[in-house]
Amino acid sequence: MEVIPSANVGIKINEWHMYINRFDVENAERLKVEVEQMIEGMEEDQNLLLYYQLIVFRHRMMIDYLFPVDSTKKLxxxxxxxxxxxxxxxxxxxxxxxxxxxxxxxxxxxxxxxxxxxxxxxxxxxxxxxxDAIEKAEFYYKMAEVFYHMKQTHVSMFYVEQAYEIYKKHDTYKIRMIHCLTVVAGNYIDLEAHGQALPHLQKALEIAEDISNTQLMTKALLNVGCCYNGMDKTTMAIGYFRKAAEVAEKAKAKELTQIYYELALIHF
Incomplete structure (x- = not known):
């Protein structure tokens, strides 16, 4: 059996990693199987094997994130x-x-x-x-995400703008564009600047509709509704919440409970 050069396997792992970043489960699973088969006949390369193990870890994190299971069965x-x-x-x-x-x-x-x-x-x-520019963008996004949760608004903005500038140059990373726009909007909302947050949320909704992703459409509609509600524009908020409920019911989205709760609060 001919030995496979580790460099060839490395290229295949990079391709697998690319699909993980895109949350493309079908292609990520396919590449995972291909890489596993190639490694069986690969020349010895400890660094490449370590890189492979790290990508396996990230693959499992993606699966856990997209398809959460009973906590007793989690990795x-x-x-x-x-x-x-x-x-x-x-x-x-x-x-x-x-x-x-x-x-x-x-x-x-x-x-x-x-x-x-x-x-x-x-x-x-x-x-x-x-x-790789996309890998750098992924790092910038993760930094923006953690600083957003820490309420370090300006630091989060610094990183998310760098991530977005890279992602918007690549049509295949529209999901990450939506994530970036949502973080930007969240930071503005933390600053009580709902008017500045709104255009970013509307842009996120536009992209979600463009790629026909009902899960992201649900979240985007909910976010726009919450933003309008924060601006005391309840009529607009109700309209978006109702649209969100329609999409959520079809998509069986978990956000449906929150949508009804927001509507209940407004009508109360």
Whole structure:
């Protein structure tokens, strides 16, 4: 059997990683199987195997995020991280970046925002090794996300604007554009500037409708409704909440309960 060069496997892993970033589950699962088959016949390369294990971790995080299951059956990410990081293993700058970056994502998912920022900051020092623009955008978005949750509004804005500028140049990353616009709007709302938040939420809704993503349409309609409600424009808010309810019922979206709750509060 002919040995497969590790470089060829690395290219395939990068492609797999790209689909993970796009939340394209079907293609991500397909690439995962292809990579697993290639690794069986690959030449020995410990760094490549470590990179593979890190992407497996990120793949599982994507699946957990998109398809949450019973908490008793969830992956023990902390234990998994300890296994893939190894002990006393010297990592290249690129692998160090991914290690810190994925660890930050793990800490963020647990609500440990300070620890997440610490890991992200370590990753940021290695960001110069990352040549792919989309991967940099992903890092900037994650930084914006954690600082938004920490209510560090201006720091969050600094990072999310960098992420959005990259994503908007690539048509295949419209979902991330929506995420960025939502973070921008959330920061403005934290500043009590609903009028400045509204255009970003409306743009997010426009993109969600353009790609016919009913789950994101539901969230966008709900967000626009909440924004109008925060501006005391209840008639406009009711209109968007009702549209959100229609889409949510068809999509079986979990936001339906919140939508009815918001409508109940307004009518009360």
């Amino acid at each position: 023990d990410k902390a234990e998994y991280l300890r296994k893939i990081e190894g002990k006393g293993r010297k990592l290249s700058g690129m692998l160090e970046y991914y290690t810190y970056f994925f660890k930050g994502m793990h800490d963020f998912s647990l609500g440990k925002f300070i620890r997440a920022i610490e890991s992200y900051k370590k990753a940021e020092k290695k960001l110069v090794r990352v040549l």
